[in-house]
Amino acid sequence: MTHLLHLDSSARSRSFSRTLTALCAEAWRAAHPGAAYTYRDLVAGPVPPIGEAWTEICDHLLTHQITDIPRYAEAVTTPARRAAWATVEPLLAELVSADVVLIGAPMYNYSIPAALKAWIDQVTFPRMDLTGRAFVVASARGGSYQPGTPKEPFDHQERYLRDFFAGHYGVTDVTFVTTELTNARVDPVLDDLRERQDASHRAAVARVEALTTRFGGAVAGGAASLGSQTGDGTSLSTQAGDGASPGTQTGHGASLASLPGGAAIPSAALGGGA
Numbered sequence: 001m002t003h004l005l006h007l008d009s010s011a012r013s014r015s016f017s018r019t020l021t022a023l024c025a026e027a028w029r030a031a032h033p034g035a036a037y038t039y040r041d042l043v044a045g046p047v048p049p050i051g052e053a054w055t056e057i058c059d060h061l062l063t064h065q066i067t068d069i070p071r072y073a074e075a076v077t078t079p080a081r082r083a084a085w086a087t088v089e090p091l092l093a094e095l096v097s098a099d100v101v102l103i104g105a106p107m108y109n110y111s112i113p114a115a116l117k118a119w120i121d122q123v124t125f126p127r128m129d130l131t132g133r134a135f136v137v138a139s140a141r142g143g144s145y146q147p148g149t150p151k152e153p154f155d156h157q158e159r160y161l162r163d164f165f166a167g168h169y170g171v172t173d174v175t176f177v178t179t180e181l182t183n184a185r186v187d188p189v190l191d192d193l194r195e196r197q198d199a200s201h202r203a204a205v206a207r208v209e210a211l212t213t214r215f216g217g218a219v220a221g222g223a224a225s226l227g228s229q230t231g232d233g234t235s236l237s238t239q240a241g242d243g244a245s246p247g248t249q250t251g252h253g254a255s256l257a258s259l260p261g262g263a264a265i266p267s268a269a270l271g272g273g274a
Helices: 016-031 052-063 069-075 079-097 114-123 158-169 188-212 215-221 224-230
Strands: 003-008 036-041 100-104 134-140 174-179
Touching: 003 016, 003 079, 016 036, 016 100, 016 134, 016 174, 016 188, 036 079, 052 069, 052 079, 069 079, 079 114, 134 158, 158 174, 174 188
Parallel strands: 003 036, 003 100, 100 134, 134 174
Antiparallel strands: none
8 A cells, every 4th residue: 555654853843844744745645545644753752862772683683684674573582672672663664664755854953853863773774675665855954055055065964865765775766855045034144045045945835746746646656656757866956045733653544734834834934944
């Protein structure tokens, strides 16, 4: 069955990245009524950092050359590992069962939020293969890190996620939709960039709509077909200049009414929130 896993990681309950993921999720669910849908707010329900027992599970998998995900539980052989696995198992099950993974990932300090990194650490194991899935990342940035801008070399957000999904999961069907210059809404020094920020946000919303119109024909055939519609590694980032009610896992078929942000939030109400 087609399944969307939707994650948000912005520390703000009303943010640009949450608005973009809500738009994506709403369109996807409209194209797939009755399909499986899981929502997890990584801020409202934070995932704990990995501990030593998690590393022991990884070591066991390497030592015994276990790469088949359903066999990971064979490494759970001690009380400490069982406690660690109790955190991992539901998160990993959600990820493995998804055809499309939608992630709200604002840029914080040139990288991704700690809440998202904690989730990534918990669900990632040696030589893991998630090919056949598609990842869509809705991003917001206080500045601009587009090719040719002064801060391009400091982008350890999109570059990191692309490298991670390809290197650890074998997934290259990754689409980014980005709104930039969000700090122009709160920083008087950036007042002259406010119109560019508005244009960036409008363009991001338009590109979400363009992407989601393909969901009906793309995702119905499985996650792998999404890349053929949007292009592997396609970036839908806007070309702008410098400067990203809490939900928990709601399960399959959850209502968008429970999501923070949402498509109805006007950009003017978002402040500088990524």
